[in-house]
Amino acid sequence: MERKTITDTLQRPLRDLRISVTDRCNFRCTYCMPKEIFGRDYEFLGRDQLLSFEEIERLSRIFVAHGVEKIRLTGGEPLLRRDIEKLVSMLANIEGLQDIAMTTNGSLLIPKAKALKEAGLKRITVSLDSLDDATFMSLNDVDFPASKVLEAIDASADAGLTPVKVDMVVKRGVNDQDIVSMAGHFRNTGHILRFIEFMDVGSTNGWRMDEMVSAAEIVERINAVWPIEPVDPNYYGEVAERYRYIDGAGEIGIIASVTVPFCSACTRSRLTADGQLFTCLFGVRGHDMRSLLRSGASDEEIGAFLSRVWGQRTDRYSEIRSEGTIPLEKVEMSRIGG
Ligand code: SF4
Secondary structure (H helix, E strand, C coil): CCCCCCECCCCCECCEEEEECCCCCCCCCCCCCCCCCCCCCCCCCCHHHCCCHHHHHHHHHHHHHCCCCEEEEECCCHHHCCCHHHHHHHHHCCCCCCEEEEEECCCCCCCCHHHHHHHCCCEEEEECCCCCHHHHHHHHCCCCCHHHHHHHHHHHHHCCCCCCEEEEEEECCCCHHHHHHHHHHHCCCCCEEEEEECCCCCCCCCCCHHHECCHHHHHHHHHCCCCEEEECCCCCCCCCEEEEECCCCCEEEEECCCCCCCHHHCCEEEECCCCEEECCCCCCCCEECHHHHHCCCCHHHHHHHHHHHHHCCCCCHHHHHHHCCCCCCCCCHHHHCC
């Protein structure tokens, strides 16, 4: 298939594909998969509803032919999907694909890091919301200790998946007291700690604006201890705002979807584990690609469908959030993979 670039109604090119390979997770983070909703009786996707590795690989080829350069594997928790390194190596063989990354909670990473790297994984992002076990356990709600995640970050570095990005979702009154201690821990490690403003993803995490700690406040708190300065983005559409320590101790990032929206350069598409294409993290309705795959559609037909969907894209949710026209039933983070 000939490679081409497709743009949406705001002239944003399709460059990134985030693939959720499972809607299951072994954590129950309160801002993503609260236990009250995702409890014992919750019906997760069945095996036959999930896209197979072959289906994911085929769709990825078509997305790459339409401009995608980077694929990120997400979940739920992607390492719950058996033999995930097999999928990584299938994707690594796609011509034109420049980067394969993964976002994980790190709980299953230690025995897998080396195999993922060997399979072709280029970058890894590990979520860690606090160094304090009591706080971290209250957030992941499965009593998983922070020390184990730190070991997983070390294992990723040993495997050559460097720099490791470490994502911290900051919630006021829950873990914002750990902003400076987290920054202190990752200074001079070469890893990039990124603070994420608490977002109203989905409709089950009970989001409130007053529980969100803004990027400006996070910068202020760190700058008061270790002076930092802004750095230019690495590339068009980069999500995190970059800052570096003036004393040379490294870099941090802030993902400020609420206070500094970045929709104008958003090049990201998302695929759920059951093959629904979403053009925004805060989307309400997906576009069914699995039925196309399973009804014998050709690559050209699927490509045309993708071009049509992306070509009609108008999403800029974070920019209009403050206008108050918020849809109720947004797709859940665990389904769309962040
Ligand atoms: S809110 Fe939607 S359009 Fe805006 S940056 Fe996020 S995913 Fe992109």
